[in-house]
Amino acid sequence: MHDLRLLRERPDLLRDALRRRGALDALAPTLERAEALERSRREAIRAAEAKRADSNAISQEVRRRKQAGDDAGALIEQGRRLGAELEQLDRERADAEAAYTSLVAELPNLLLADVPAGGEEANRVIRSWGTPRPATAVRPHWEIAEALGILDLPRAAKVAGSGFLVFRGLGARLVRSLMSFMLDLHTITHGYEELWVPAVVNRASMFGTAQFPKFEDEQYGLVAEDLFLVPTAEVPVTNLYRDEILEGATLPRAFAAYSPCFRREAGAHGKDTRGLLRVHQFDKVELVRYSTPEHAPAQLELLTSHAEAVLQQLGLAYRVVLLAGGDTGFASAKTYDLEVWAPGVGKWLEVSSCSTFTDFQARRANIRYRPAAGGKPAFVHTLNGSGTAFPRLIAALLEQYQEADGSVRVPDVLRAGLGTDRLG
RNA sequence: GGACGGGUGGCCGAGUGGUUGAAGGCACCGGUCUCGAAAACCGGCAUACCGGCAACGGUAUCGUGAGUUCGAAUCUCACCCCGUCCGCCA
Secondary structure (H helix, E strand, O other), X not given: OOOHHHHHHOHHHHHHHHHHOOOHHHHXXXXXHHHHHHHHHHHHHHHHHHHHHHHHHHHHXXXXXXXHOOOOHHHHHHHHHHHHHHHHHHHHHHXXXXXXXXXXXXXXXXOXXXXXXXXXXXXXXXXXXXXXXXXXXXXXXXHHHHHHOOEOHHHHHHHOOOOOOOEOOHHHHHHHHHHHXXXXXXXXXXXXXXXXXXXXXXXXXXHHOOOOOOOHHHOOEEHHHOEEEOOOOHHHXXXXXXXXXXXXXXXXXXXXXXXXXXXXXXXXXXOOOOOOOOOOEEEEEEEEEEEOHHXXXXXXXXXXXXXXXXXXXOOOOEEEEEOOHHHOOOOOXXXXXXXXXXOOOOEEEEEEEEEEOOOXXXXXXXXXXXXXXXXXXXXXXXXXXXXXXXXXXXXXXXXXXEOXXXXXXXXXXXXXXXXXXXXX
16 A cells, blocks of 8 residues: 555656556556546545535534524524435545545555566576585475375375375474474574464455455455465564554564465466475465664565575575566565575575565554654554475475485484484 | 443543533653652643645544434444353364
8 A cells, every 4th residue: 555645746656666567558547547536536525525514514503503592493404405415425435535545455566776677587686595406316306205205295185185285204294393493593593573373364464464455366265254364474463563553662573473374376377386386385484574664674684684594504505586676576665585496396496585565564554653762653664574485495405405315314403303314 | 152241542541412532540742840850730742634835724533334313432233352151162
């Protein structure tokens, strides 16, 4: 959600962001309609409020006359007629406002100045870490996992459907170990507060983080309850402080939460369908930070470094990619993707996406802070990043650490949790 | 799932149809007093939108939404949430 005043006074900023997102052509008509709607909206508000003022004045006069013992019958009749007119004007106002806000809700966030224009091809690798294992003589992870008996895709498909997972034995224990490893790293070393949150959320939460209304068809819903399975812990964690005012002195605040994540992946049929690359339910430890506006850019760098630490401790080669405008998510103002090298499939796999949302989510969710220096409450900046998503990480681990004899070496930091230094 | 009670400003809390955006208190800000502080006292203190260069004016907001009424925090209905008791249950 944008500041409506900014929208009115600096439409050039929005146009620039849309251009860098490569969405200007697609959204220019929306923008023009919004600008036209804004005018009729204001006219409707003015008309309705003027009529309401008349109506209020009549009510006051009725009261005065009644107290004075005078007859108010004619006035009451006048008020009645005014009320009918008012109803009409109010309806027009409501229609104009609804049309305008629903249109504005479709506009993506502005972009920070250093986000490159263009689509995926304009993404920039900012830095790399580790030595990628050559993509030769390494089997893809689904073959390794099947051979080790730690993943049972056919039975997962039987009990739930394609795109769902059953880990078994050390595979299941690997998931559990990753959960502990990541949460310990972020809470003990990086200072995050650990949260355990609902796996379902309501509409207001989905709107707050901007999954709704634009991406409703990506979500699994519990129809009878009007609740939705979380696509990421970002939703419950960011909405934790919805409609609240935080003390400025308590910022920045940092939360780490494990949750299962559910995504319909509508429209992604046929892409990365094998193995662990794209599934409907996966596990993730999510990092969320609340910041004042001035510190948010630095907070994004810090958050990204915390997600990177996971990969470093696991000894996995990765690269940090600054997404171009066209690849940057709807609500994000700037995003770094962390891509881990998976030699078996010969691809860099996105295991984390670290973003700053400026005040875009905070407006929608009405999350404010009272500046420590005093002054009016202002919207916080929200940030989040995966730290990290499990399935693709597991794929990279299996492919990176497979030995010639078919077994898989376990990185040091997972040995205690797994109770072994070798799978197979 | 059933019965009853309740949701008012940053917080607590009055208010059951008419100058109530809403008493009072706390917190916060400014001042007087003081060497300084506390206390006491005085004053200030919601947000959003619309119009206006501005002073200022208007409108909305008492859980949410609809309704009754000339007029709703106050009456009606639905829903949400919290509490207490009962039932059920891992």
